[in-house]
Amino acid sequence: MTFEAVDRYVAPTQLRQALALLAQPGGATVLAGGTDLMPQAQAGRLKPARTLLNIRRIAELDGVRLDEGSERNPAHGPAPALVLGALVTMTRLRRDPLVRAHAPLLAEAAEHFASEQIRNTATLGGNLCNASPAGDTLTPLLALDAEVELVRLADDGTVLARRLPIGAFFTGPGRAARGADELLGAVRVPVAAPGAVIRIAVGTGTGTGTVWRFHKGGTRPALDISPIAIALVAARGADGLLGGVRIALGAVAPTPMRAQRAEALLEGRRLDAGLAAAAAEAAAAECRPIDDVRASAWYRRELVRNMLQRMLDDVAQA
Ligand SMILES: Cc1cc2nc3c(=O)[nH]c(=O)nc-3n(C[C@H](O)[C@H](O)[C@H](O)COP(=O)(O)OP(=O)(O)OC[C@H]3O[C@@H](n4cnc5c(N)ncnc54)[C@H](O)[C@@H]3O)c2cc1C
Known part of the structure; x- marks a missing residue:
């Protein structure tokens, strides 16, 4: 199956127009950068709808901005x-x-993504909606506690948005909790309110404040599908104690997963070699890898154990 079945190509500039097309009977196949869609269609792994909907010209779906929130206290807005x-x-x-x-x-994850040409075209929304457990932006966003915003058209023609924690968005390999009439509109990454004690992912990644590390396994620095990926975020106080520890693992389960047992071991503790080894061991034990063409389950577990330990040792020494 290729795109021969497609008899209508649409490239609207308004979000509302795109959502109306998605809501029509038979729906539409969404095209963003096409770097997953085109190879999948060529390989016959995708059965496109008769309408191909290119969302690339919709300015409302583009851009990076800081939303300072309506209140300093998140409970009020x-x-x-x-x-x-x-x-x-x-x-x-x-x-x-x-x-x-x-x-x-x-x-940092984008730095190791594919090649220059693919990076110029591949979108964040496409990476998330493709929902590969090896997708490079998935583990960092899970570690950063991000939310996805899904949009659809209501019966009265208004655009409705709903938010989901990113962990709930992925439901299996290649599957996401997106309705056929919905587009992924945006991703929200929490940042600390002014004056808050813990700052999320601000800083150099060393010393006190926020520490963060990303590891993408593979034999090449780029253009490789990761056999595993690990993203780590934590706050480290002046007393050296870790807080808000979040470790996300990619390509070792049907969806990206948090290494919760490893996180619990590290929470409130000062890192040393013994603790790093114990946390790495816990993460290796709790992941659920499979054997496939890229790596065996055994090798993936070994990678998780060794790379997480290396990352934690590095944090301890920073
Ligand atoms: C040579 C090569 C190297 C690659 N290397 C990497 C790599 O290193 N790391 C990695 O993670 N991936 C890699 N990929 C995969 C791919 O580039 C990424 O997953 C990319 O981010 C997909 O984005 P896109 O805009 O091209 O998506 P598309 O191909 O346009 O779409 C992907 C899927 O998402 C849907 N979709 C897209 N946007 C939306 C939206 N806003 N709302 C709803 N549905 C949507 C589409 O319908 C489709 O099902 C590589 C691909 C190639 C061809």
């Missing part, structure tokens, strides 16, 4: 967040000053 439009490319994630300041983990 939306929490401050870095808002990334679905059409933001890997090149933009890599270079954007707001991303580099508030979510350097994500900029």
